[in-house]
Amino acid sequence: MLHTSHTTATVVVVDDNPGVLTFVNQTLQGWCKPVPFVSGEDALEYLQKHVPDLIILDIEMPGMNGYEVLEKIRLDSRLASIPIIFFTALADDENELTGLTRGAVDYISKPVVPNILKHRIRTQLELYQYRYHLEQLVQLKTEQLVRLQQTTIHTLTELAESRDVDTGYHIKRTSLYAEVLARQHAKRPNMIELLNEETISQIVYAAPLHDVGKMAIPDAILSKPGKLTPEEFDVMKTHVILGATTIKKATDELGFPSFLDMGLVLCLTHHEKWNGTGYPNNLTGEDIALPGRILAIADVYDALTSVRPYKEPFSHEKSVQIILEGKGTHFDPDLVDSFLDVNQLFAEICNSNKSQIAADHKQENETTKDEISEK
Numbered sequence: 001m002l003h004t005s006h007t008t009a010t011v012v013v014v015d016d017n018p019g020v021l022t023f024v025n026q027t028l029q030g031w032c033k034p035v036p037f038v039s040g041e042d043a044l045e046y047l048q049k050h051v052p053d054l055i056i057l058d059i060e061m062p063g064m065n066g067y068e069v070l071e072k073i074r075l076d077s078r079l080a081s082i083p084i085i086f087f088t089a090l091a092d093d094e095n096e097l098t099g100l101t102r103g104a105v106d107y108i109s110k111p112v113v114p115n116i117l118k119h120r121i122r123t124q125l126e127l128y129q130y131r132y133h134l135e136q137l138v139q140l141k142t143e144q145l146v147r148l149q150q151t152t153i154h155t156l157t158e159l160a161e162s163r164d165v166d167t168g169y170h171i172k173r174t175s176l177y178a179e180v181l182a183r184q185h186a187k188r189p190n191m192i193e194l195l196n197e198e199t200i201s202q203i204v205y206a207a208p209l210h211d212v213g214k215m216a217i218p219d220a221i222l223s224k225p226g227k228l229t230p231e232e233f234d235v236m237k238t239h240v241i242l243g244a245t246t247i248k249k250a251t252d253e254l255g256f257p258s259f260l261d262m263g264l265v266l267c268l269t270h271h272e273k274w275n276g277t278g279y280p281n282n283l284t285g286e287d288i289a290l291p292g293r294i295l296a297i298a299d300v301y302d303a304l305t306s307v308r309p310y311k312e313p314f315s316h317e318k319s320v321q322i323i324l325e326g327k328g329t330h331f332d333p334d335l336v337d338s339f340l341d342v343n344q345l346f347a348e349i350c351n352s353n354k355s356q357i358a359a360d361h362k363q364e365n366e367t368t369k370d371e372i373s374e375k
Helices: 018-028 040-047 066-074 093-101 114-163 165-185 197-209 212-216 230-254 259-269 290-305 316-325 333-374
Strands: 010-014 033-037 054-057 084-088 106-109
Touching: 010 018, 010 040, 018 033, 018 114, 033 040, 040 054, 040 066, 054 066, 054 114, 066 084, 066 093, 084 093, 084 114, 093 106, 106 114, 114 197, 165 197, 165 290, 165 333, 197 259, 197 290, 212 230, 212 259, 230 259, 259 290, 290 316, 290 333, 316 333
Parallel strands: 010 033, 010 054, 054 084, 084 106
Antiparallel strands: none
C-alpha cells in the first residue's frame, strides 16, 4: 500500500545477520514501520499476504540469495513495482551493476551512516509515490479516452437511429456478432498475435462506424421497398466511400492513432469479398484486412436475419446455410469455420435483440398515441 509519508510507510528488511537487522530496525524504528526477516523464504511468505512500500534486501544469504528473492518478487503482479534496495557487504562495482540491472532501484554498501540510510529510503519512497500517481493519472486519462470513444460512437449510433431505427439496431448487433466471432477465431494458434485483446476491443468499439456513410444515402434508396436498380445500387455502394472519407478527415484532424483508424478499415473492407467481387476496391483473400473479413460475416448474418424494406427476415438456420454457401467465395473460409463454431451465440443475440426491438416499438406506439390524445 502506498503511503504519502515515510512515517506511515512499511519497509520490509531482509538480512540473515541479526546484528544488521538490529541496526536497521533501530535506525528506522519510529521513523517508518520496519518489518524484519532473517531469510528470503520468510520474507516471501509474508509478502504473499502483505504489500509493503519498500524492501531492503541483502544479497548473500543462506537458502535463497537476494537476487533469487528479487526475481520471485518481480513475478508477483502485486509486488512488481515495489522499490527494492540492495543493502550488502558486496561493495564492488560489478555486484552493484548486477543488482541494478536485475531491478533494484538502489544499492547501498555496508556499513552505512543511519541518516544516509534514511535519506536513501526517503528518496526512493518519494520517487515511488511520484511514479504511482503518474501511473494513476495515465490510467485515468486512458479511461477518459475510452469513454470519449464510446460516447462518440454512441452519439453516431443515436444519429443513425434518429433517421432509421432499424439501422441503429443493426449497428449494435453487428458489434456484438463481430466480438463473438473475433474471440472465437482468436483461439486459433496462428491468430494469437493478429487478434489480441487490444485489436478485438478496437473492432468492437469501431464496428458501429462501418455504415456511417449510409446517413448520406437518399431515403428513396435507403428505404426502398423493393429491389434496387443497378443505378440505385451504385448509389448505395457509395456509402462505403462517403463513410471512409468522413472518418479519414477525422483521423487526419486528430493526428494520432485511435479507434477511428479501425473504423476506417472496417468501413472500407466490410463489403469486400474473398474472391475479389466485392467493393469498393475488389480486394481478394488476405489482402482484405482481417477485421473487415470478420465484420463481413457479422454484417451479412444481421442483414439475413433482419427485416428489410424489400424482404422478411430469414431464419437462423437458413442464414447459416447461406453463409456456409459463401465459404471461399464471399467469406474467408477459416472465418466461416469459426462462425459455425459459435453460430448458436449469434442466434441468442439475434433473438434477444428482437425482443428488445418489439419492446421499443411498443413504447414508441404508446408514446405516439399519448401525443395524439393530448392534441
